[in-house]
Amino acid sequence: xxxxxxxxxxxxxxxxxxxxxxxxxxxxxxxxxxxxxxxxxxxxxxxxxxxxxxxxxxxxxxxxxxxxxxxxxxxxxxxxxxxxxxxxxxxxxxxxxxxxxxxxxxxxxxxxxxxxxxxxxxxxxxxxxxxxxxxxxxxxxxxxxxxxxxxxxxxxxxxxxxxxxxxxxxxxxxxxxxxxxxxxxxxxxxxxxxxxxxxxxxxxxxxxxxxxxxxxxxxxxxxxxxxxxxxxxxxxxxxxxxxxxxxxxxxxxxxxxxxxxxxxxxxxxxxxxxxxx
Numbered sequence: 001x002x003x004x005x006x007x008x009x010x011x012x013x014x015x016x017x018x019x020x021x022x023x024x025x026x027x028x029x030x031x032x033x034x035x036x037x038x039x040x041x042x043x044x045x046x047x048x049x050x051x052x053x054x055x056x057x058x059x060x061x062x063x064x065x066x067x068x069x070x071x072x073x074x075x076x077x078x079x080x081x082x083x084x085x086x087x088x089x090x091x092x093x094x095x096x097x098x099x100x101x102x103x104x105x106x107x108x109x110x111x112x113x114x115x116x117x118x119x120x121x122x123x124x125x126x127x128x129x130x131x132x133x134x135x136x137x138x139x140x141x142x143x144x145x146x147x148x149x150x151x152x153x154x155x156x157x158x159x160x161x162x163x164x165x166x167x168x169x170x171x172x173x174x175x176x177x178x179x180x181x182x183x184x185x186x187x188x189x190x191x192x193x194x195x196x197x198x199x200x201x202x203x204x205x206x207x208x209x210x211x212x213x214x215x216x217x218x219x220x221x222x223x224x225x226x227x228x229x230x231x232x233x234x235x236x237x238x239x240x241x242x243x244x245x246x247x248x249x250x251x252x253x254x255x256x257x258x259x260x261x262x263x264x265x266x267x268x269x270x271x272x273x274x275x276x277x
Contacts, residue, residue, distance in 0.1 A: 002272070004270075005042065008247075016045065044213075070159035075104065077267045083112075083113045115264060123156050123261060133187045161190060170196055170207065175208055175216050190212075207224060207227050209245070219265075224245065232254060
């Protein structure tokens with residue numbers, strides 16, 4: 001199976017051209033290729049397919065083989081993959097995902113895509129649609145007991161569920177310990193991605209993320225969008241925010257008039273190769 005390993009701010013996936021490759025069990029294959037010792041090593045696998053409703057379709061799988069709805073860093077890399085491999089000559093493309101059709105603006109430098117701006121759509125705050133078990137209209141700055149400690153959390157969906165909590169120092173977190181407890185908490189029926197956010201000023205935050213099915217990743221595009229939405233809802237930042245992640249920076253903009261979030265960030269090729277099935 002031919003593959004390309006790519007990353008967006010260190011959030012790395014194995015990309016496969018579904019126009020040419022036929023994978024019998026992508027869930028199992030994602031688990032194999034993601035393994036850091038017996039596979040290639042990655043946060044998961046993305047397969048690029050034809051689409052009946054958009055220019056391309058993206059299917060993404062986490063490192064544990066579970067299928068995800070959407071990944072902001074991965075979709076930027078999809079844009080770079082299809083343009084750099086001459087599958088399209090357009091610099092504005094649409095990509096079908098399980099979280100809906102996303103619009104990508106490809107920023108090209110010397111014939112290659114450098115960065116990508118993605119219209120990530122409207123944030124979802126209704127608990128039943130996130131989903132989170134909560135009786136109120138929205139779960140903004142609400143207490144959640146995790147491992148006998150109370151956290152104030154804000155829950156947002158960007159096509160997949162996110163739980164955002166604010167901390168004094170992201171570097172001091174024992175994420176390997178606390179991350180799984182958030183991910184598998186009983187209030188999240190589909191598990192959850194958790195963002196731990198340190199507010200620096202009204203335009204800047206630090207963020208670490210624990211992703212369901214993958215553990216700590218160096219970046220999460222949908223998580224950065226959820227993080228900024230939570231910051232705005234709690235009065236911590238303005239509508240344009242630079243999110244510092246372990247693997248790099250993402251620039252997030254909330255358009256109040258359109259009620260949509262835009263994400264801009266890099267897309268980078270690591271290597272190409274053949275994986276022996």
